[in-house]
Amino acid sequence: MKIYDIAFVGMGASALGTYKLKYHNQDISIIGIDREFNNSRNNFFAFWMTDWMTPFKDIVKNQWSTWEFYHQHQKITHESVGSPYCVIRYQDWKKFCLKESYNISIKVNNANKIQKIDDFFEITLDNEEKVYCKKIYDSRSVNVENDGFKQHFIGNIITVEDGHKIKNARLMDFRVKQDQGLHFIYLLPLDNNRLLVESTVFSKFLLDPSWYQNQISTYIDKNLDIKKYEVIDSEQGVLPMFEINSQNKDNYVQIGTKGGATKISSGYAFSFFLKQLTSKDKDYHSYWDKWMDKIFVNYLENNDNSDEIFMNMFKRLNGEEFSSFMMGHAKFIIKLKIIFSMPKIGFIKSYLGAILN
C-alpha cells in the first residue's frame, strides 16, 4: 500500500499555490485529486501589487495604475503607481505552479470521503479507489448556495469590432438596476479591443443567469455605447460574504476559500492565501480586518443605500490608502478613516449585529 506524504484534495488555485511555494520538487511524494483538473477554467485573479505578490509579476496579464468608481452623476478616480491593480489568469497560474514538477501525480476524480486511520488518512474516490497519505490539504468547494449573504456574478469577455476607448479599470459602477440587492458592473479593459464586463450582486439569493446577462448587455449598449461586439469567453462565481472558520486538526489542513481566505467584504482571496504562504502569519486576515469586514457586511446586508456608503468611503481615501486596505495592510489611521466614513447610527447597529451573530 503506497502512502503519499501529501495529498491535495481539490487542485484549484490555493492547492496549486501551496504546492509551488511549499513543496515544488522536494524529495517527497505528492498526489493531487480533482475531477475538474483538466477543465478549461481561465478566470481572472485580481489584486493590488504588494511586496509579497512581486514574485508573480511575470505572469501578471494586465495592470492598471488608475481605477474608477461610478454612481449616478459621480465619478471617483484613484491612482497608485506603486500598487497598481493587477490580474493573473487561472491557466497561467496553473502553468506557473506546475512547471517542471516531478514529485506530484494527479488523479482526475472526486474525493468522496476522508477518514483518519491511525497516523495516516484514507481518501475514497468516486470510483471507490482508496488513496492513502500522511498529510492532507483540503480545498474542496464550500457550499455557498444556502441563504447566507454572498457575492454572485457572471462576467463576459467581449471583443469590440471597432475598438473601444476605455483605459482605466472600473471597479464598481452602480449606474445599473438595484432591485435585486447591491448591484454593480465591474469592467476591465484588457486591450484596445477586448473588455471584461461583469455583473455582480451582493445578496442572499442567486439569480437566473439570464438576469446577469441582460444587465451586461444593457450596460454595454447604454453606458459604453458599444453596438457591435462578440462574447468570446465568460466566468462566473459565487463567493461567501460570511466568515468561514477552518477546522484544521493534526495533519489535516483546510486551505483557500474552505480555509477562510476570502476577505468577506470584497470576495478577494487569491492574494491572501499567497500572503499566508509566504509569511509567518497563521491567519489569512488580521483580527481587526475581520472585525471591520464583519461590521461592514452586516451593514450591507441590512441597509438599502450601501452604494452611497461605498462611494463615501472611496471619496475619503486615495489610491494608496484604498489598495492598502483591500490588501489587508492598512495603517490604523486609514482604518479609522473608513470607520468615520460610515453613518454613525448604521455603524453602531451593524457593530451590535455583528457581535451578536
Ligand SMILES: Cc1cc2nc3c(=O)[nH]c(=O)nc-3n(C[C@H](O)[C@H](O)[C@H](O)COP(=O)(O)OP(=O)(O)OC[C@H]3O[C@@H](n4cnc5c(N)ncnc54)[C@H](O)[C@@H]3O)c2cc1C
Ligand atoms: C470566477 C471567479 C473569479 C474570482 N476572482 C477573484 C479575484 O479577482 N481576486 C481574488 O482574490 N479572488 C477571486 N476569486 C476568489 C478566489 O480567489 C477563487 O475562488 C480561488 O479559486 C479560490 O481558490 P481555492 O483553491 O480555494 O478554490 P478553487 O480554485 O475553486 O479550487 C477548489 C478545487 O476543488 C475541486 N473540488 C471540489 N470538490 C471536490 C471533491 N469532492 N473532490 C476533489 N476535488 C474537488 C474543484 O474542482 C476545484 O478545482 C474568484 C473566484 C471565482 C470563482
